[in-house]
Amino acid sequence: MGITERRNRDREKMRKxxxxxxxxxxxxxxYESVSMRRIADMIEYSxxxxxxxxxxxxxxxxxxxxxxxxxxxxxxxxAYSFKDPWKRLEKxxxxxIDFALGNPRYYELMFIMEAPEKDFSKKDEGDxxxxxxDFLVQNIRDCMDQGYLKKTDASVAAFSFWSLIHGIVSLVLxxxxxxxxxxxxxxxxxxxxxxxxxxxxxx
Amino acid sequence: MGITERRNRDREKMRKxxxxxxxxxxxxxxYESVSMRRIADMIEYSxxxxxxxxxxxxxxxxxxxxxxxxxxxxxxxxAYSFKDPWKRLEKxxxxxIDFALGNPRYYELMFIMEAPEKDFSKKDEGDxxxxxxDFLVQNIRDCMDQGYLKKTDASVAAFSFWSLIHGIVSLVLxxxxxxxxxxxxxxxxxxxxxxxxxxxxxx
DNA sequence: CCATGTTACTGAACGCTGTTTATATACTAA
DNA sequence: TTAGTATATAAACAGCGTTCAGTAACATGG
Numbered sequence: 462m463g464i465t466e467r468r469n470r471d472r473e474k475m476r477k478x479x480x481x482x483x484x485x486x487x488x489x490x491x492y493e494s495v496s497m498r499r500i501a502d503m504i505e506y507s508x509x510x511x512x513x514x515x516x517x518x519x520x521x522x523x524x525x526x527x528x529x530x531x532x533x534x535x536x537x538x539x540a541y542s543f544k545d546p547w548k549r550l551e552k553x554x555x556x557x558i559d560f561a562l563g564n565p566r567y568y569e570l571m572f573i574m575e576a577p578e579k580d581f582s583k584k585d586e587g588d589x590x591x592x593x594x595d596f597l598v599q600n601i602r603d604c605m606d607q608g609y610l611k612k613t614d615a616s617v618a619a620f621s622f623w624s625l626i627h628g629i630v631s632l633v634l635x636x637x638x639x640x641x642x643x644x645x646x647x648x649x650x651x652x653x654x655x656x657x658x659x660x661x662x663x664x
Numbered sequence: 665m666g667i668t669e670r671r672n673r674d675r676e677k678m679r680k681x682x683x684x685x686x687x688x689x690x691x692x693x694x695y696e697s698v699s700m701r702r703i704a705d706m707i708e709y710s711x712x713x714x715x716x717x718x719x720x721x722x723x724x725x726x727x728x729x730x731x732x733x734x735x736x737x738x739x740x741x742x743a744y745s746f747k748d749p750w751k752r753l754e755k756x757x758x759x760x761i762d763f764a765l766g767n768p769r770y771y772e773l774m775f776i777m778e779a780p781e782k783d784f785s786k787k788d789e790g791d792x793x794x795x796x797x798d799f800l801v802q803n804i805r806d807c808m809d810q811g812y813l814k815k816t817d818a819s820v821a822a823f824s825f826w827s828l829i830h831g832i833v834s835l836v837l838x839x840x841x842x843x844x845x846x847x848x849x850x851x852x853x854x855x856x857x858x859x860x861x862x863x864x865x866x867x
Numbered sequence: 868c869c870a871t872g873t874t875a876c877t878g879a880a881c882g883c884t885g886t887t888t889a890t891a892t893a894c895t896a897a
Numbered sequence: 898t899t900a901g902t903a904t905a906t907a908a909a910c911a912g913c914g915t916t917c918a919g920t921a922a923c924a925t926g927g
Contacts, residue, residue, distance in 0.1 A: 629824075701883085873925095875922075881917100886910085
Protein backbone atom coordinates (compact mmCIF):
# COMPACT_ATOMS: atom_id res chain seq x y z
CA MET A 462 0.00 0.00 0.00
CA GLY A 463 1.56 3.28 -1.12
CA ILE A 464 -0.47 5.51 1.12
CA THR A 465 1.64 5.20 4.25
CA GLU A 466 4.75 5.63 2.13
CA ARG A 467 3.40 8.80 0.59
CA ARG A 468 2.46 10.00 4.04
CA ASN A 469 5.97 9.32 5.29
CA ARG A 470 7.40 11.19 2.34
CA ASP A 471 5.08 14.12 2.98
CA ARG A 472 6.10 14.09 6.59
CA GLU A 473 9.78 14.16 5.71
CA LYS A 474 9.15 16.94 3.21
CA MET A 475 7.43 18.99 5.86
CA ARG A 476 10.23 18.37 8.35
CA LYS A 477 12.70 19.49 5.73
CA UNK A 478 10.68 22.60 4.95
CA UNK A 479 10.70 23.51 8.61
CA UNK A 480 14.38 22.77 9.00
CA UNK A 481 15.36 24.68 5.88
CA UNK A 482 13.37 27.70 6.97
CA UNK A 483 14.87 27.61 10.44
CA UNK A 484 18.32 27.33 8.90
CA UNK A 485 17.71 30.23 6.54
CA UNK A 486 16.56 32.48 9.36
CA UNK A 487 19.36 31.30 11.59
CA UNK A 488 22.13 31.79 9.07
CA UNK A 489 20.79 35.18 8.09
CA UNK A 490 20.08 36.71 11.48
CA UNK A 491 21.22 34.34 14.19
CA TYR A 492 19.51 32.35 16.87
CA GLU A 493 17.56 35.18 18.42
CA SER A 494 15.66 35.89 15.25
CA VAL A 495 14.42 32.35 14.76
CA SER A 496 11.03 32.05 16.39
CA MET A 497 8.44 29.36 15.93
CA ARG A 498 6.03 32.02 14.77
CA ARG A 499 8.44 33.34 12.14
CA ILE A 500 9.10 29.88 10.82
CA ALA A 501 5.36 29.25 10.74
CA ASP A 502 4.76 32.48 8.83
CA MET A 503 7.35 31.63 6.23
CA ILE A 504 6.07 28.15 5.55
CA GLU A 505 2.49 29.43 5.74
CA TYR A 506 1.32 27.17 8.53
CA SER A 507 0.23 27.88 12.03
CA UNK A 508 2.87 27.75 14.79
CA UNK A 509 1.13 24.80 16.39
CA UNK A 510 1.66 22.73 13.26
CA UNK A 511 5.41 22.80 13.71
CA UNK A 512 4.97 20.90 16.93
CA UNK A 513 3.51 18.01 14.98
CA UNK A 514 6.90 17.64 13.30
CA UNK A 515 9.38 18.76 15.94
CA UNK A 516 8.78 18.42 19.61
CA UNK A 517 10.42 21.74 20.45
CA UNK A 518 12.51 24.58 19.14
CA UNK A 519 15.52 22.95 20.73
CA UNK A 520 14.89 19.81 18.69
CA UNK A 521 15.09 21.86 15.51
CA UNK A 522 18.34 23.42 16.60
CA UNK A 523 19.71 20.11 17.57
CA UNK A 524 19.29 18.93 14.00
CA UNK A 525 21.01 22.03 12.67
CA UNK A 526 23.73 21.37 15.19
CA UNK A 527 24.15 17.86 13.77
CA UNK A 528 24.33 19.10 10.20
CA UNK A 529 27.09 21.45 11.26
CA UNK A 530 29.08 18.62 12.78
CA UNK A 531 28.75 16.64 9.59
CA UNK A 532 30.05 19.58 7.57
CA UNK A 533 33.00 20.14 9.87
CA UNK A 534 33.80 16.48 9.96
CA UNK A 535 33.91 16.28 6.18
CA UNK A 536 36.12 19.32 5.96
CA UNK A 537 38.53 17.94 8.52
CA UNK A 538 38.63 14.52 6.92
CA UNK A 539 40.34 15.99 3.87
CA ALA A 540 43.32 16.75 6.06
CA TYR A 541 43.84 13.07 6.67
CA SER A 542 44.73 12.26 3.11
CA PHE A 543 48.29 13.36 3.80
CA LYS A 544 50.66 10.79 5.13
CA ASP A 545 52.87 13.11 7.14
CA PRO A 546 51.25 13.57 10.55
CA TRP A 547 52.59 17.07 10.95
CA LYS A 548 51.13 18.09 7.62
CA ARG A 549 47.87 16.49 8.70
CA LEU A 550 47.91 18.49 11.89
CA GLU A 551 48.47 21.69 9.95
CA LYS A 552 45.65 20.92 7.55
CA UNK A 553 43.38 19.90 10.39
CA UNK A 554 43.92 23.21 12.13
CA UNK A 555 43.51 25.18 8.95
CA UNK A 556 40.30 23.35 8.05
CA UNK A 557 38.92 24.04 11.49
CA ILE A 558 39.63 27.75 11.30
CA ASP A 559 38.27 27.91 7.75
CA PHE A 560 35.08 26.20 8.81
CA ALA A 561 34.55 28.42 11.84
CA LEU A 562 35.22 31.69 10.07
CA GLY A 563 33.33 30.61 6.97
CA ASN A 564 30.30 29.37 8.90
CA PRO A 565 30.26 31.54 11.98
CA ARG A 566 26.62 30.85 12.88
CA TYR A 567 27.17 27.14 12.68
CA TYR A 568 30.27 27.38 14.75
CA GLU A 569 28.51 29.37 17.41
CA LEU A 570 25.68 26.88 17.51
CA MET A 571 28.04 23.94 17.74
CA PHE A 572 30.66 25.15 20.17
CA ILE A 573 29.92 28.51 21.69
CA MET A 574 26.24 28.69 22.54
CA GLU A 575 24.89 26.95 25.57
CA ALA A 576 23.78 23.47 24.54
CA PRO A 577 20.06 23.52 23.73
CA GLU A 578 19.05 20.66 25.98
CA LYS A 579 20.72 17.91 27.87
CA ASP A 580 18.23 15.37 26.53
CA PHE A 581 19.76 15.53 23.07
CA SER A 582 23.35 16.56 23.38
CA LYS A 583 24.63 13.60 25.31
CA LYS A 584 24.84 10.73 22.92
CA ASP A 585 24.94 12.08 19.42
CA GLU A 586 27.43 14.84 19.93
CA GLY A 587 29.63 12.23 21.51
CA ASP A 588 29.15 10.14 18.42
CA UNK A 589 30.68 12.38 15.78
CA UNK A 590 32.43 14.64 18.26
CA UNK A 591 34.32 11.73 19.72
CA UNK A 592 35.18 10.41 16.28
CA UNK A 593 36.69 13.76 15.37
CA UNK A 594 38.61 13.98 18.61
CA ASP A 595 39.91 10.43 18.31
CA PHE A 596 41.24 11.25 14.89
CA LEU A 597 43.12 14.13 16.37
CA VAL A 598 44.45 12.08 19.27
CA GLN A 599 45.78 9.45 16.91
CA ASN A 600 47.37 12.08 14.75
CA ILE A 601 49.00 13.71 17.74
CA ARG A 602 50.29 10.32 18.79
CA ASP A 603 51.80 9.89 15.33
CA CYS A 604 53.43 13.28 15.63
CA MET A 605 54.92 12.26 18.95
CA ASP A 606 56.12 8.93 17.60
CA GLN A 607 57.84 10.65 14.71
CA GLY A 608 59.41 13.21 16.98
CA TYR A 609 57.42 16.22 15.84
CA LEU A 610 55.98 16.78 19.28
CA LYS A 611 57.19 16.41 22.81
CA LYS A 612 55.77 13.25 24.30
CA THR A 613 52.99 13.45 26.81
CA ASP A 614 49.44 12.15 27.28
CA ALA A 615 48.14 12.36 23.71
CA SER A 616 44.63 13.23 24.88
CA VAL A 617 45.89 16.20 26.79
CA ALA A 618 47.97 17.35 23.84
CA ALA A 619 45.00 16.91 21.51
CA PHE A 620 42.85 18.89 23.88
CA SER A 621 45.51 21.60 23.91
CA PHE A 622 45.50 21.79 20.15
CA TRP A 623 41.75 21.90 20.00
CA SER A 624 41.68 24.55 22.71
CA LEU A 625 44.08 26.68 20.76
CA ILE A 626 42.09 26.65 17.54
CA HIS A 627 38.78 26.94 19.35
CA GLY A 628 40.14 29.83 21.36
CA ILE A 629 41.38 31.61 18.27
CA VAL A 630 38.13 31.38 16.37
CA SER A 631 35.83 32.05 19.26
CA LEU A 632 37.67 35.19 20.27
CA VAL A 633 37.49 36.36 16.68
CA LEU A 634 33.82 35.44 16.31
CA UNK A 635 32.85 37.17 19.53
CA UNK A 636 34.66 40.29 18.42
CA UNK A 637 37.03 40.16 21.38
CA UNK A 638 40.12 40.68 19.29
CA UNK A 639 39.42 44.40 19.04
CA UNK A 640 43.10 45.18 19.31
CA UNK A 641 43.52 44.10 15.72
CA UNK A 642 41.98 45.82 12.75
CA UNK A 643 38.75 44.36 11.48
CA UNK A 644 40.16 43.31 8.15
CA UNK A 645 43.22 41.67 9.69
CA UNK A 646 41.43 39.28 11.98
CA UNK A 647 41.46 36.28 9.68
CA UNK A 648 45.14 36.76 9.05
CA UNK A 649 45.82 37.05 12.77
CA UNK A 650 43.89 33.86 13.37
CA UNK A 651 45.98 31.99 10.85
CA UNK A 652 49.22 33.56 12.03
CA UNK A 653 48.45 32.57 15.60
CA UNK A 654 48.06 28.96 14.66
CA UNK A 655 51.24 29.08 12.59
CA UNK A 656 53.19 30.70 15.39
CA UNK A 657 52.22 28.14 17.98
CA UNK A 658 52.71 25.22 15.63
CA UNK A 659 56.08 26.55 14.70
CA UNK A 660 56.96 26.96 18.37
CA UNK A 661 55.87 23.56 19.58
CA UNK A 662 57.51 21.74 16.70
CA UNK A 663 60.28 19.63 18.04
CA UNK A 664 62.25 18.72 14.95
CA MET B 665 21.97 71.82 50.43
CA GLY B 666 21.96 68.22 51.63
CA ILE B 667 18.79 67.22 49.86
CA THR B 668 20.23 66.58 46.44
CA GLU B 669 23.12 64.73 48.05
CA ARG B 670 20.75 62.51 49.96
CA ARG B 671 18.80 61.94 46.79
CA ASN B 672 21.95 60.96 44.96
CA ARG B 673 22.88 58.60 47.75
CA ASP B 674 19.44 57.06 47.68
CA ARG B 675 19.70 56.71 43.96
CA GLU B 676 23.04 54.95 44.22
CA LYS B 677 21.68 52.69 46.92
CA MET B 678 18.79 51.72 44.72
CA ARG B 679 21.09 51.07 41.78
CA LYS B 680 23.22 48.89 44.00
CA UNK B 681 20.19 47.01 45.28
CA UNK B 682 19.17 46.28 41.72
CA UNK B 683 22.66 45.30 40.66
CA UNK B 684 23.22 43.07 43.69
CA UNK B 685 19.93 41.32 43.09
CA UNK B 686 20.69 40.82 39.42
CA UNK B 687 24.10 39.46 40.33
CA UNK B 688 22.69 37.09 42.92
CA UNK B 689 20.18 35.69 40.46
CA UNK B 690 22.77 35.55 37.71
CA UNK B 691 25.43 33.77 39.74
CA UNK B 692 22.88 31.32 41.10
CA UNK B 693 20.99 30.40 37.96
CA UNK B 694 22.58 32.09 34.96
CA TYR B 695 21.50 34.75 32.54
CA GLU B 696 18.26 33.13 31.47
CA SER B 697 16.83 33.23 34.94
CA VAL B 698 17.40 36.93 35.50
CA SER B 699 14.26 38.76 34.47
CA MET B 700 13.28 42.30 35.23
CA ARG B 701 10.19 40.98 36.96
CA ARG B 702 12.19 38.64 39.19
CA ILE B 703 14.54 41.42 40.17
CA ALA B 704 11.55 43.64 40.85
CA ASP B 705 9.93 40.97 43.00
CA MET B 706 13.05 40.50 45.07
CA ILE B 707 13.59 44.17 45.78
CA GLU B 708 9.85 44.62 46.28
CA TYR B 709 9.34 47.23 43.61
CA SER B 710 7.45 47.20 40.37
CA UNK B 711 9.33 46.23 37.20
CA UNK B 712 8.83 49.67 35.75
CA UNK B 713 10.75 51.20 38.63
CA UNK B 714 13.94 49.47 37.56
CA UNK B 715 13.82 51.47 34.37
CA UNK B 716 14.19 54.65 36.38
CA UNK B 717 17.63 53.40 37.44
CA UNK B 718 18.83 51.37 34.49
CA UNK B 719 17.82 52.04 30.95
CA UNK B 720 17.65 48.35 30.01
CA UNK B 721 18.45 44.85 31.10
CA UNK B 722 21.57 45.01 28.97
CA UNK B 723 22.75 48.04 30.88
CA UNK B 724 22.56 46.04 34.10
CA UNK B 725 24.54 43.23 32.57
CA UNK B 726 27.04 45.60 31.22
CA UNK B 727 27.81 46.72 34.75
CA UNK B 728 28.17 43.13 35.93
CA UNK B 729 30.44 42.59 32.97
CA UNK B 730 32.61 45.48 34.12
CA UNK B 731 32.83 44.18 37.66
CA UNK B 732 34.02 40.87 36.27
CA UNK B 733 36.77 42.56 34.31
CA UNK B 734 37.91 44.36 37.41
CA UNK B 735 38.09 41.06 39.31
CA UNK B 736 40.03 39.33 36.57
CA UNK B 737 42.37 42.24 36.18
CA UNK B 738 43.19 42.22 39.88
CA UNK B 739 43.82 38.50 39.85
CA UNK B 740 46.10 38.75 36.86
CA UNK B 741 48.01 41.69 38.26
CA UNK B 742 49.38 39.49 41.02
CA ALA B 743 51.27 37.56 38.38
CA TYR B 744 53.27 40.64 37.54
CA SER B 745 55.03 40.83 40.88
CA PHE B 746 57.51 38.27 39.60
CA LYS B 747 60.55 39.55 37.79
CA ASP B 748 61.08 36.57 35.52
CA PRO B 749 58.85 37.03 32.46
CA TRP B 750 58.38 33.32 31.98
CA LYS B 751 57.23 32.92 35.54
CA ARG B 752 54.91 35.88 34.98
CA LEU B 753 53.48 34.19 31.94
CA GLU B 754 52.88 31.01 33.87
CA LYS B 755 51.17 32.86 36.69
CA UNK B 756 49.14 34.89 34.24
CA UNK B 757 47.82 31.77 32.58
CA UNK B 758 47.15 30.07 35.86
CA UNK B 759 45.32 33.10 37.23
CA UNK B 760 43.20 33.24 34.10
CA ILE B 761 42.18 29.60 34.34
CA ASP B 762 41.53 29.93 38.07
CA PHE B 763 39.32 32.92 37.50
CA ALA B 764 37.35 31.30 34.72
CA LEU B 765 36.78 28.00 36.48
CA GLY B 766 36.15 29.70 39.81
CA ASN B 767 33.72 32.25 38.39
CA PRO B 768 32.15 30.46 35.45
CA ARG B 769 29.12 32.74 35.16
CA TYR B 770 31.29 35.79 35.11
CA TYR B 771 33.56 34.28 32.55
CA GLU B 772 30.66 33.38 30.32
CA LEU B 773 29.26 36.87 30.59
CA MET B 774 32.62 38.46 29.84
CA PHE B 775 33.96 36.30 27.05
CA ILE B 776 31.54 33.68 25.84
CA MET B 777 28.10 35.20 25.64
CA GLU B 778 27.17 37.47 22.80
CA ALA B 779 27.93 41.02 23.84
CA PRO B 780 24.78 42.61 25.26
CA GLU B 781 24.78 45.70 23.09
CA LYS B 782 27.16 47.46 20.83
CA ASP B 783 26.34 50.80 22.46
CA PHE B 784 28.20 49.85 25.60
CA SER B 785 30.81 47.34 24.75
CA LYS B 786 32.95 49.46 22.46
CA LYS B 787 34.87 51.84 24.61
CA ASP B 788 34.91 50.54 28.13
CA GLU B 789 35.77 46.97 27.41
CA GLY B 790 38.61 48.31 25.34
CA ASP B 791 39.63 50.31 28.36
CA UNK B 792 40.44 47.54 30.80
CA UNK B 793 40.57 44.82 28.17
CA UNK B 794 43.27 46.65 26.28
CA UNK B 795 45.20 47.30 29.47
CA UNK B 796 45.17 43.60 30.24
CA UNK B 797 46.20 42.66 26.74
CA ASP B 798 48.98 45.24 26.66
CA PHE B 799 50.38 43.78 29.83
CA LEU B 800 50.46 40.41 28.16
CA VAL B 801 52.05 41.77 24.99
CA GLN B 802 54.80 43.43 26.99
CA ASN B 803 55.39 40.27 28.94
CA ILE B 804 55.56 38.21 25.79
CA ARG B 805 58.04 40.70 24.40
CA ASP B 806 60.16 40.27 27.51
CA CYS B 807 60.01 36.52 27.08
CA MET B 808 61.21 36.91 23.51
CA ASP B 809 63.98 39.27 24.48
CA GLN B 810 65.20 36.85 27.09
CA GLY B 811 65.05 33.95 24.71
CA TYR B 812 62.16 32.11 26.31
CA LEU B 813 60.05 32.40 23.19
CA LYS B 814 60.65 32.32 19.47
CA LYS B 815 60.57 35.85 18.12
CA THR B 816 57.61 37.03 16.15
CA ASP B 817 55.01 39.81 16.26
CA ALA B 818 54.41 40.05 20.00
CA SER B 819 50.72 40.91 19.50
CA VAL B 820 50.17 37.75 17.52
CA ALA B 821 51.99 35.68 20.10
CA ALA B 822 49.98 37.30 22.89
CA PHE B 823 46.80 36.58 21.02
CA SER B 824 47.92 32.99 20.65
CA PHE B 825 48.49 32.67 24.35
CA TRP B 826 45.16 34.25 25.16
CA SER B 827 43.45 32.01 22.61
CA LEU B 828 44.93 28.95 24.22
CA ILE B 829 43.78 29.75 27.73
CA HIS B 830 40.43 31.04 26.52
CA GLY B 831 39.97 27.92 24.45
CA ILE B 832 40.80 25.65 27.34
CA VAL B 833 38.39 27.24 29.77
CA SER B 834 35.56 27.79 27.34
CA LEU B 835 35.59 24.20 26.16
CA VAL B 836 35.53 23.09 29.77
CA LEU B 837 32.79 25.54 30.74
CA UNK B 838 30.62 24.56 27.81
CA UNK B 839 30.98 20.92 28.70
CA UNK B 840 32.61 20.09 25.38
CA UNK B 841 35.45 18.16 26.92
CA UNK B 842 33.21 15.15 27.43
CA UNK B 843 36.05 12.81 26.57
CA UNK B 844 37.54 13.44 29.98
CA UNK B 845 35.94 12.48 33.25
CA UNK B 846 33.96 15.16 35.00
CA UNK B 847 36.27 15.34 37.99
CA UNK B 848 39.40 15.49 35.87
CA UNK B 849 38.51 18.54 33.82
CA UNK B 850 40.27 21.10 35.97
CA UNK B 851 43.40 18.98 35.98
CA UNK B 852 43.22 18.57 32.20
CA UNK B 853 42.84 22.34 31.82
CA UNK B 854 45.96 22.95 33.86
CA UNK B 855 47.88 20.15 32.20
CA UNK B 856 47.04 21.51 28.78
CA UNK B 857 48.47 24.88 29.62
CA UNK B 858 51.56 23.25 31.11
CA UNK B 859 52.07 21.06 28.08
CA UNK B 860 51.90 23.89 25.60
CA UNK B 861 54.05 26.19 27.70
CA UNK B 862 56.57 23.43 28.07
CA UNK B 863 56.52 22.83 24.34
CA UNK B 864 56.88 26.41 23.18
CA UNK B 865 59.61 27.18 25.67
CA UNK B 866 62.77 27.88 23.77
CA UNK B 867 65.45 27.68 26.42
C1' DC C 868 -21.92 4.58 -0.15
C1' DC C 869 -21.86 5.42 4.44
C1' DA C 870 -20.07 5.37 9.12
C1' DT C 871 -15.99 5.09 11.81
C1' DG C 872 -11.55 6.01 13.01
C1' DT C 873 -7.34 8.36 12.00
C1' DT C 874 -4.49 12.22 10.62
C1' DA C 875 -3.48 17.11 9.75
C1' DC C 876 -4.23 21.42 11.06
C1' DT C 877 -5.37 25.71 13.62
C1' DG C 878 -7.31 29.62 16.87
C1' DA C 879 -7.03 30.72 21.15
C1' DA C 880 -5.05 30.61 25.24
C1' DC C 881 -1.29 30.18 29.17
C1' DG C 882 2.41 32.08 31.26
C1' DC C 883 6.38 34.02 30.36
C1' DT C 884 9.71 38.00 28.41
C1' DG C 885 11.62 43.35 27.94
C1' DT C 886 9.83 47.71 27.67
C1' DT C 887 6.67 52.05 27.48
C1' DT C 888 3.16 55.14 29.00
C1' DA C 889 -0.34 57.41 31.54
C1' DT C 890 -1.45 58.15 36.12
C1' DA C 891 -1.05 58.80 40.97
C1' DT C 892 1.44 59.90 45.01
C1' DA C 893 5.01 62.02 47.77
C1' DC C 894 8.29 65.49 48.45
C1' DT C 895 10.54 70.24 47.65
C1' DA C 896 10.68 75.18 46.75
C1' DA C 897 8.61 79.67 46.22
C1' DT D 898 -0.54 76.85 50.31
C1' DT D 899 0.42 76.24 45.76
C1' DA D 900 3.13 74.92 41.90
C1' DG D 901 6.48 71.88 40.29
C1' DT D 902 9.38 67.94 40.39
C1' DA D 903 10.83 63.39 41.50
C1' DT D 904 9.39 58.61 42.42
C1' DA D 905 6.58 54.70 41.84
C1' DT D 906 3.29 51.77 39.64
C1' DA D 907 -0.68 49.40 37.03
C1' DA D 908 -1.71 48.35 32.70
C1' DA D 909 -0.68 47.56 28.35
C1' DC D 910 2.14 46.33 23.95
C1' DA D 911 4.35 43.17 21.27
C1' DG D 912 6.83 39.39 21.36
C1' DC D 913 8.17 34.48 22.97
C1' DG D 914 7.65 28.81 23.40
C1' DT D 915 4.20 25.75 24.07
C1' DT D 916 -0.43 23.30 24.82
C1' DC D 917 -5.04 22.01 23.85
C1' DA D 918 -9.73 21.76 22.34
C1' DG D 919 -11.94 21.64 18.28
C1' DT D 920 -12.41 21.24 13.14
C1' DA D 921 -11.88 19.52 8.71
C1' DA D 922 -9.93 16.29 5.43
C1' DC D 923 -8.91 11.76 4.50
C1' DA D 924 -8.63 6.35 4.59
C1' DT D 925 -10.78 2.24 5.59
C1' DG D 926 -14.07 -1.68 6.89
C1' DG D 927 -18.75 -3.08 6.40
